[in-house]
Amino acid sequence: MRSPLPVIALTLGDPAGIGPELIARLLAQPDTTSRANVVLVGDPWLWAWGQQMAGVQVATTPLASLEQARGRANTEQAAFVAMDTVQRRDVMVGQVSAAGGRSVLQVLNRCMDAARAGAVDAICFAPLNKQAMKMGGLQHEDELHHFAEYLDVQGYFCEFNTLNGLWTARVSSHIPLKDAASYLSVERIQQATRLIYRSLQAAGTARPRVAVAAFNPHGGDGGTCGREEIDIIEPAVRALNAEGVAVTGPYPADTIFLKARDGEVDAIVTMYHDQGQIAIKLMGFSKGVTVQGGLPIPITTPAHGTAYDIAGQGRANVSATEQAFLIACRMGAASLSS
Structure with a gap:
């Protein structure tokens, strides 16, 4: 047997x-x-x-x-x-x-x-x-x-990092920082969010709470400090909500991990590598895990x-x-x- x-x-x-x-x-x-x-x-x-x-x-x-x-x-x-x-x-x-x-x-x-x-x-x-x-x-x-x-x-794949029940995904990963903005698109944000949502379900979280980070300082300050939030990230969030994926944001990257610390979210989708990696490694470098998603x-x-x-x-x-x-x-x- x-x-x-x-x-x-x-x-x-x-x-x-x-x-x-x-x-x-x-x-x-x-x-x-x-x-x-x-x-x-x-x-x-x-x-x-x-x-x-x-x-x-x-x-x-x-x-x-x-x-x-x-x-x-x-x-x-x-x-x-x-x-x-x-x-x-x-x-x-x-x-x-x-x-x-x-x-x-x-x-x-x-x-x-x-x-x-x-x-x-x-x-x-x-x-x-x-x-x-x-x-x-x-x-x-x-x-x-x-x-x-x-x-x-053939489909979308990305790297997740996890720590004490918190999962993070990113829209771009191991690329030069100067290229990060060119990787942003409504489709890529949707793909990264859907993937981490489904992966959390596979790992045992029935109804994942997912938050999406902004790209610019202060979330773009209403378009005065960049328009990626208005033109790309917000439309992606609206589209995800319309298809039934429980996601909120965009939230400024310098405060979004406070929500994770306080247990308000299960996952965070960041726009580029260090936006999430610095935070999660400070929160628990010796316990973090990388999951190859997709x-x-x-x-x-x-x-x-x-x-x-x-x-x-x-x-x-x-x-x-x-x-x-x-x-x-x-x-x-x-x-x-x-």
Whole structure:
């Protein structure tokens, strides 16, 4: 009899960062495998190193492939699918490398192959480094665009960040700030808002309360400090309300997160990267999660980076990784039952 739990693929992240230690800490917690059919994917030496850094020993069940995971009857231990992607001699702890970037891409691609085959319900990956991935062959601006191409996504997709129940989306992401205004459109705001609304529902919030940020200082001051609110954002909000999406705004970006702090909203749609990232990271850097929105499978990761400065020191905080895993479990369970 196979497990009714969602199959969650876990990866070790950048081999020179804190990812291996974080995954070791996560899997050492006794309740982790009660939430999902967990399959760890990566290099055996890197998994051993992560356990050493975390000061733990975690028994795993070897599997020849991710495709075997769903048939497991006993999921009390995490499974381990071994890959050979990088040699230990090619990794310098705390340093960017093409070898590390190639390793990350190979492991993530393997997990997405399994997802496309219906063998995996969600992916949770440990922190990676975009520079290393680009050195190792990444052809896109970030991992989200790589996922979208690999999974043949034709519709709208964007990155979410979550913290203590608050979710944020953004209309533009990893682009120069000087280009942010050119990315604003009624359609893109509608797409970002619809996507985060539906994703919150998939994660368990039945009636999400979504607020939309303004673009200009003071919300444009009635058009005297920019017209994006009048010409683009307000029409998008009206159109969303007309189709039944509960959304309010635009609110000035320097005050909208007070509503989040006070529990008045479940999600905020910002117009560009730092408008939301600065606020949410100040609110809880060690617990934030990134969710890759708009993909055919839930993919999550801690919102912090590889922390090269403390890699190999046994000091990594597992809180954000725990939260990323829990969101992957909830969304994976929802997709499994749908």
